[in-house]
Amino acid sequence: MSANLASEPAEGRPVDGTATDQPLVRVRGIDKSFLGVQVLFGIDLDVRAGEVHALVGENGAGKSTLMKILAGVYQPDNGRIELDGQEVRFEHPLQAQHAGVSTVFQEFNLLPERTVAENVFLGREPRTRGLVDAARMNADTAALLADLGLSWLTPQTRVHSLSVAGQQIVEIVKALSYDARIISMDEPTAALADEEVDVLYRLIGTLRERGVAVLYVSHRLKEIFDLSDRVTILKDGSLVDTVDTTQITSDELVKLMVGRPISSFFPDRLDGTTVGDVQLQIRGGGNTQLDGIDLDLRAGEITALAGLQGSGRTEIAQALFGIDRFTRGEVRLDGRPVNIRSPRQAVRAGLALVTEDRKAEGLVLNQSVLANARLVLDAVTPRQAARGARRVPGILSSLDLVARGNNQEVRFLSGGNQQKVVLAKWLATEPSVMLLDEPTRGIDVGAKQRVYTLMRELAANGVAILMISSELPEVIGMADRIVVLKDGRIVGELPAGADEESVMGLATGHTEESGERER
Amino acid sequence: MTQSVDVSQRPARSTWRLGPTELVFVALFAILAISAVLVGMRGSNLFSTGNLVDMLTRSSLLGFIAIGQTFAILCRSLDLSVGYVVALTSLIAATTMAGQADRIVLGVVAVLVISALIGLANGLIITVLKVNPFITTLGMGLIIKGYLDTQYQGPAGDVPREFQQFGYTRLGFLPLSTAVMLVIAVAGILFLRKSRTGYHMFAVGGNAEVARMSGIRTGRVMITAHVLCSLCAGMAGLLIAARFGTGSSLVYNSLYELDSIAAVVLGGTLLLGGRGGIAGTIGGVLILAVLDTVFNIMQVDPFFKDVLRGVIIIAAVAIYARRQLDRRARRDRFNGDGGGGGGAGRDDGGGGGSDPPVPPATPVPAGSGTARTAQGGDT
Numbered sequence: 001m002s003a004n005l006a007s008e009p010a011e012g013r014p015v016d017g018t019a020t021d022q023p024l025v026r027v028r029g030i031d032k033s034f035l036g037v038q039v040l041f042g043i044d045l046d047v048r049a050g051e052v053h054a055l056v057g058e059n060g061a062g063k064s065t066l067m068k069i070l071a072g073v074y075q076p077d078n079g080r081i082e083l084d085g086q087e088v089r090f091e092h093p094l095q096a097q098h099a100g101v102s103t104v105f106q107e108f109n110l111l112p113e114r115t116v117a118e119n120v121f122l123g124r125e126p127r128t129r130g131l132v133d134a135a136r137m138n139a140d141t142a143a144l145l146a147d148l149g150l151s152w153l154t155p156q157t158r159v160h161s162l163s164v165a166g167q168q169i170v171e172i173v174k175a176l177s178y179d180a181r182i183i184s185m186d187e188p189t190a191a192l193a194d195e196e197v198d199v200l201y202r203l204i205g206t207l208r209e210r211g212v213a214v215l216y217v218s219h220r221l222k223e224i225f226d227l228s229d230r231v232t233i234l235k236d237g238s239l240v241d242t243v244d245t246t247q248i249t250s251d252e253l254v255k256l257m258v259g260r261p262i263s264s265f266f267p268d269r270l271d272g273t274t275v276g277d278v279q280l281q282i283r284g285g286g287n288t289q290l291d292g293i294d295l296d297l298r299a300g301e302i303t304a305l306a307g308l309q310g311s312g313r314t315e316i317a318q319a320l321f322g323i324d325r326f327t328r329g330e331v332r333l334d335g336r337p338v339n340i341r342s343p344r345q346a347v348r349a350g351l352a353l354v355t356e357d358r359k360a361e362g363l364v365l366n367q368s369v370l371a372n373a374r375l376v377l378d379a380v381t382p383r384q385a386a387r388g389a390r391r392v393p394g395i396l397s398s399l400d401l402v403a404r405g406n407n408q409e410v411r412f413l414s415g416g417n418q419q420k421v422v423l424a425k426w427l428a429t430e431p432s433v434m435l436l437d438e439p440t441r442g443i444d445v446g447a448k449q450r451v452y453t454l455m456r457e458l459a460a461n462g463v464a465i466l467m468i469s470s471e472l473p474e475v476i477g478m479a480d481r482i483v484v485l486k487d488g489r490i491v492g493e494l495p496a497g498a499d500e501e502s503v504m505g506l507a508t509g510h511t512e513e514s515g516e517r518e519r
Numbered sequence: 520m521t522q523s524v525d526v527s528q529r530p531a532r533s534t535w536r537l538g539p540t541e542l543v544f545v546a547l548f549a550i551l552a553i554s555a556v557l558v559g560m561r562g563s564n565l566f567s568t569g570n571l572v573d574m575l576t577r578s579s580l581l582g583f584i585a586i587g588q589t590f591a592i593l594c595r596s597l598d599l600s601v602g603y604v605v606a607l608t609s610l611i612a613a614t615t616m617a618g619q620a621d622r623i624v625l626g627v628v629a630v631l632v633i634s635a636l637i638g639l640a641n642g643l644i645i646t647v648l649k650v651n652p653f654i655t656t657l658g659m660g661l662i663i664k665g666y667l668d669t670q671y672q673g674p675a676g677d678v679p680r681e682f683q684q685f686g687y688t689r690l691g692f693l694p695l696s697t698a699v700m701l702v703i704a705v706a707g708i709l710f711l712r713k714s715r716t717g718y719h720m721f722a723v724g725g726n727a728e729v730a731r732m733s734g735i736r737t738g739r740v741m742i743t744a745h746v747l748c749s750l751c752a753g754m755a756g757l758l759i760a761a762r763f764g765t766g767s768s769l770v771y772n773s774l775y776e777l778d779s780i781a782a783v784v785l786g787g788t789l790l791l792g793g794r795g796g797i798a799g800t801i802g803g804v805l806i807l808a809v810l811d812t813v814f815n816i817m818q819v820d821p822f823f824k825d826v827l828r829g830v831i832i833i834a835a836v837a838i839y840a841r842r843q844l845d846r847r848a849r850r851d852r853f854n855g856d857g858g859g860g861g862g863a864g865r866d867d868g869g870g871g872g873s874d875p876p877v878p879p880a881t882p883v884p885a886g887s888g889t890a891r892t893a894q895g896g897d898t
Contacts, residue, residue, distance in 0.1 A: 093732050094732065094733075094734050109729050109732065110729065111721065111722055111725040111726055111729060111793065112725070113721065113725055113789075113793050113794040114721060114722070114725065118718065118721075122718075122722055122729070122730070122733040122735070123719070123722075123730070123733035123734040123735045124733075124734070125715050125718050127715065130714075131713040131714065132712075132713050132714060132715055132717075132718055134712075286853055287853070288853055289853065290853065291853040488853060
């Protein structure tokens with residue numbers, strides 16, 4: 001660590017005198033737990049003025065939590081944060097902002113109906129004789145934009161008419177207008193197209209020249225190597241290392257991010273499981289978020305969809321389920337072309353979708369276990385419904401549901417038991433294709449294990465399963481086949497037992513680039 | 520910066536569209552034109568002094584209430600107690616003035632103080648006790664109604680002739696009350712466009728969390744909106760007293776709270792807050808007033824009149840909803856329909872790009888400096 005701190009950035013990098021060895025922000029020994037689950041373990045981090053400092057790690061490594069602690073959204077359980085050698089404690093994001101620590105979050109933080117200037121100066125509108133001076137506000141914003149080389153943005157434009165990149169830039173400009181000395185950005189390019197990324201790159205370059213520190217969270221290796229001076233790697237809530245970007249190859253970086261032993265946590269395939277015919281087939285599927293999707297789901301097979309957040313994983317499940325339909329291409333179910341236009345039609349066609357957000361989309365929280373488990377039966381034929389209703393209690397007990405009886409409201413159940421109710425709801429319809437979007441998110445180890453064995457049982461019974469997961473060990477431990485997505489397209493397919501690096505390589509675009517270079 | 524255009528604007532947006540406020544007034548003039556023809560076919564003139572005065576008089580009372588309602592709705596709140604505040608304040612004005620000209624000022628002050636206090640109570644209940652605005656103001660309305668029903672069986676108080684002038688004086692064809700209402704409207708527009716609190720109302724209604732994160736005291740803004748809303752209802756109460764020459768509790772049967780919400784929404788203010796304004800609201804009020812006048816001239820059956828009003832309000836909001844649909848938070852990555860043109864061939868070297876036979880193991884040769892070489896050309 002100390003060796004890295006002392007090392008000067010390599011020659012040829014545009015570094016000016018403001019980048020010194022005295023860190024602007026010094027973070028030491030940060031611990032953080034949520035509801036008894038520790039997510040950060042003694043994190044140390046130094047960010048210098050005038051450097052772009054990348055923060056990388058897999059989903060769930062703790063990057064966002066660390067950023068939010070720096071921004072004053074969360075308070076650390078242990079550890080200290082120093083700004084210019086002074087210890088600071090931020091109880092509220094506004095305090096951090098006034099101290100010069102600004103953050104551009106992934107969530108949208110602008111008022112779409114208001115103009116660029118009104119958003120930048122929100123809460124601090126300049127006044128002349130007690131009245132808001134819109135002319136001055138627009139002029140100040142224009143000056144701020146011109147200063148950053150962004151004169152193509154007009155202060156009077158309403159934010160909703162800007163592209164996502166434009167909106168992102170407004171957020172950065174707003175953050176800067178507080179005289180920010182460090183700006184954290186959480187995956188700022190996640191929603192941007194390539195040409196838009198350039199605009200952001202240029203802005204970050206300008207910031208670096210001005211001696212502003214940039215803490216840059218991204219999954220995209222190319223950006224990290226394009227932009228950053230140093231990179232800090234987190235894994236499972238712990239610090240792996242901080243290194244100069246020039247001192248590391250992308251191969252080594254990927255290894256540091258993943259490379260944990262795959263545990264024997266995942267149950268083996270059950271005896272007698274055979275991969276049967278193609279149950280569901282997509283050819284050339286596309287809509288506004290997806291393009292050229294070709295995918296086969298076979299009976300008895302667990303297909304995993306891997307990819308970064310926003311790569312289009314959830315969108316495929318939603319398109320199949322009639323939520324945000326495919327506008328191009330063809331879907332065949334059991335060999336017959338189908339056109340599923342609503343979730344109801346999807347259910348009737350024998351599909352099931354366990355959604356990513358079980359509280360918002362999976363359960364009626366203030367209704368009973370039984371009512372929730374019977375929820376989908378309204379959509380199927382009366383005969384199926386009657387049969388399903390009879391099966392519900394059996395399904396619930398077979399899933400080892402822990403509840404004070406089937407009449408308990410589901411909001412009182414733990415996350416794992418809630419998820420079991422969601423699964424029971426779908427099992428009652430006896431689906432032939434199950435789409436599982438993050439089936440184990442936020443549930444305890446025991447429940448995870450039960451979900452995994454359930455998946456194996458379903459596969460043995462000839463159900464075609466599509467599992468979407470951000471957790472690589474889960475993808476590798478469960479899938480018979482791994483399909484990797486990037487930017488709305490399928491970029492590759494890996495067999496069972498592929499290693500994490502291969503998946504990450506495809507998902508981040510690392511492998512693909514190298515492949516092209518080889519040609 | 521050559522690519523500035525693609526980046527700054529969404530490509531698909533058409534630019535010729537009218538803003539919501541302009542649209543309201545276009546609709547108003549369209550309705551006036553159609554009505555003039557319809558009325559003309561019956562041999563009358565829609566723009567006769569009598570009809571003009573009728574339209575403008577109708578708009579003054581609802582105008583006061585709807586201006587206030589605009590503040591509440593802009594903050595993503597609403598006020599269902601305004602109708603009862605109008606009734607209560609008409610009685611307070613009439614009984615305080617008690618027929619004496621020298622008590623007019625006292626009556627006006629009493630009305631403004633009491634209505635402001637009611638608004639303050641609404642605002643505090645919503646922000647401090649965190650009671651939903653719908654329930655808060657419904658409850659407040661019921662409390663006032665109960666008080667009125669037990670204390671006042673019929674009309675009460677006596678408004679001096681001098682104050683009744685407020686209800687009947689005309690400047691040409693413009694009733695004094697309408698002129699006052701328009702002055703208040705202009706003041707309200709200036710408040711929203713020129714004061715920080717006005718700016719912050721849009722922020723609180725647009726996204727309270729963003730407002731809070733920007734250091735805005737959202738509670739104060741909400742309370743201010745409710746005080747202003749009740750004050751406007753109090754002014755409407757004064758106008759009722761001046762017109763009737765007495766206070767009347769039965770005014771609440773007119774359901775002004777619902778009419779005012781209809782006018783605000785008709786005027787293009789989002790019921791979910793954050794967008795809109797008083798100019799549009801005045802347009803909405805005028806549309807409702809014109810319709811009422813025309814229905815009267817044409818002697819439309821009163822029940823059918825309500826049906827027509829309902830249809831028009833729903834149709835207007837349906838149009839706004841359609842316009843709103845265009846604004847999708849998510850960015851389209853690919854062209855939505857037809858043709859595979861959307862960004863094809865960007866990085867899939869060998870066509871198709873489906874099920875590519877990617878080698879199972881990491882195919883990167885050690886030391887491949889792909890990404891590193893890219894560093895040279897950054898920013």
